[in-house]
Amino acid sequence: MSAPIAAPAHYDAILLASFGGPEGQEDVIPFLRNVTRGRGIPDERLEEVSHHYRANGGISPINAQNRALKSALEAELASRNIGLPVLWGNRNWDPYIPEVLTSAYEAGHRRLLMVTTSAYSCYSSCRQYREDIGMALTETGLDGKLAVDKVRQYFDHPGFVEPFIEGTAASLARVRAQLVDAGSPEGQIHVLFATHSIPTRDAHAAGNSVNEPREFAEGSAYVAQHLANAAAIMDRVDSEQPWSLVYQSRSGAPHVPWLEPDINDAIAELADKGIKGVVVVPLGFVSDHMEVLWDLDTEAKETSEKLGLAFDRAPTPSTHHKFVSGLVDLICERTVENHLDDRPAMTDLGPWFDVCNPGCCANFRGEKPVISEIGSSVGRECAPAEL
Numbered sequence: 001m002s003a004p005i006a007a008p009a010h011y012d013a014i015l016l017a018s019f020g021g022p023e024g025q026e027d028v029i030p031f032l033r034n035v036t037r038g039r040g041i042p043d044e045r046l047e048e049v050s051h052h053y054r055a056n057g058g059i060s061p062i063n064a065q066n067r068a069l070k071s072a073l074e075a076e077l078a079s080r081n082i083g084l085p086v087l088w089g090n091r092n093w094d095p096y097i098p099e100v101l102t103s104a105y106e107a108g109h110r111r112l113l114m115v116t117t118s119a120y121s122c123y124s125s126c127r128q129y130r131e132d133i134g135m136a137l138t139e140t141g142l143d144g145k146l147a148v149d150k151v152r153q154y155f156d157h158p159g160f161v162e163p164f165i166e167g168t169a170a171s172l173a174r175v176r177a178q179l180v181d182a183g184s185p186e187g188q189i190h191v192l193f194a195t196h197s198i199p200t201r202d203a204h205a206a207g208n209s210v211n212e213p214r215e216f217a218e219g220s221a222y223v224a225q226h227l228a229n230a231a232a233i234m235d236r237v238d239s240e241q242p243w244s245l246v247y248q249s250r251s252g253a254p255h256v257p258w259l260e261p262d263i264n265d266a267i268a269e270l271a272d273k274g275i276k277g278v279v280v281v282p283l284g285f286v287s288d289h290m291e292v293l294w295d296l297d298t299e300a301k302e303t304s305e306k307l308g309l310a311f312d313r314a315p316t317p318s319t320h321h322k323f324v325s326g327l328v329d330l331i332c333e334r335t336v337e338n339h340l341d342d343r344p345a346m347t348d349l350g351p352w353f354d355v356c357n358p359g360c361c362a363n364f365r366g367e368k369p370v371i372s373e374i375g376s377s378v379g380r381e382c383a384p385a386e387l
């Protein structure tokens with residue numbers, strides 16, 4: 001498979017693009033409708049998920065985390081004398097991407113570089129962002145006037161991986177200490193790398209090309225990226241320590257196959273085998289949003305406690321200085337000014353490509369205008385900047 005590297009360009013702003021989340025009880029249902037529009041999620045699942053938000057005052061932690069990330073990026077850009085403003089837009093909640101693109105254009109911006117809060121390759125974390133920009137440009141009439149590119153998927157960039165190395169080591173030490181305190185210093189520990197489950201069909205299409213389909217021994221690029229990352233982390237933390245990759249937050253209809261095993265089933269199986277403690281590393285996530293707080297810190301923790309296992313959850317990269325500085329390095333890979341030639345990657349799978357292959361992370365529910373894809377002109381052309 002080709003790995004297209006984009007030529008460096010002149011950008012005039014960064015677009016920090018994220019998922020978005022509700023900010024009060026009255027936002028919960030409209031938010032869930034936005035997320036699941038046309039995605040075939042059963043009502044019972046929505047009802048269930050609404051309780052996770054309701055229990056937290058109807059507030060998702062994700063928006064506050066993105067405001068903090070935006071400020072941290074602004075500070076890092078300023079400290080390197082890079083004069084690019086950071087705009088923030090969400091796929092599913094205010095500030096919505098189409099409105100942000102419109103006001104960016106009105107403010108005189110002509111070429112944006114998008115950084116998303118999603119590190120891996122799959123429909124939800126790559127293509128859906130590229131489609132939402134494609135649709136927003138088309139709907140607002142800005143296609144051809146405002147260009148939008150996207151930095152590469154950064155799952156194996158050291159800025160994303162190194163905070164997990166630190167966090168996993170610290171979490172492992174905390175579980176060891178818990179076992180000492182509980183009087184079983186010899187108790188065996190297992191590290192569970194947790195990521196979002198996705199339908200196996202979406203996993204298979206992840207990071208792949210319709211023209212040159214590539215087989216991954218691990219089943220898909222999505223699974224391969226997580227396994228390679230987890231191996232890179234454990235090599236540096238403790239190469240003797242047993243670990244595995246598990247999944248969380250399955251939605252969809254029961255008859256549709258999604259990636260398994262579920263983290264709670266995996267914990268039960270470990271308890272059966274006599275394991276005494278688990279370290280949970282939220283490898284699939286950039287910050288401590290609802291899926292992390294509910295599915296890991298609430299449910300997986302409860303499962304562990306019920307089965308008498310020591311439990312600790314490692315932190316997400318969030319606003320770790322290495323993560324923030326890594327994102328700015330990724331920006332610099334694409335810019336003419338402050339250009340960085342080095343494209344670091346901590347797994348053999350990377351560095352991932354800047355521009356996706358045709359049909360990459362396929363949308364099985366119909367084609368949409370899409371940016372940052374070979375063969376698509378959406379988001380590419382723009383009138384010369386009026387300076």
Ligand SMILES: CC1=C(CCC(=O)O)c2cc3nc(cc4[nH]c(cc5[nH]c(cc1n2)c(C)c5CCC(=O)O)c(CCC(=O)O)c4C)C(CCC(=O)O)=C3C
Pocket residue numbers: 019020021022032035036039041045046049060061062117118119122124125196197198199249250251252284285286288289290291
């Ligand atoms: C791979 C992946 C990531 C990680 C990459 C990334 O970070 O982007 C992610 C992140 C997130 N997912 C989030 C929330 C939701 N995801 C849902 C539904 C779904 N997610 C999916 C996948 C992913 N999701 C999929 C395949 C579905 C089924 C529907 C569909 O095929 O599209 C639903 C509907 C209810 C439900 O089914 O659970 C909700 C509410 C939030 C915000 C949390 C907050 O508010 O703090 C975040 C960051």
Ligand SMILES: [Fe+2]
Pocket residue numbers: 121122126127206207208356360361
């Ligand atoms: Fe993709």
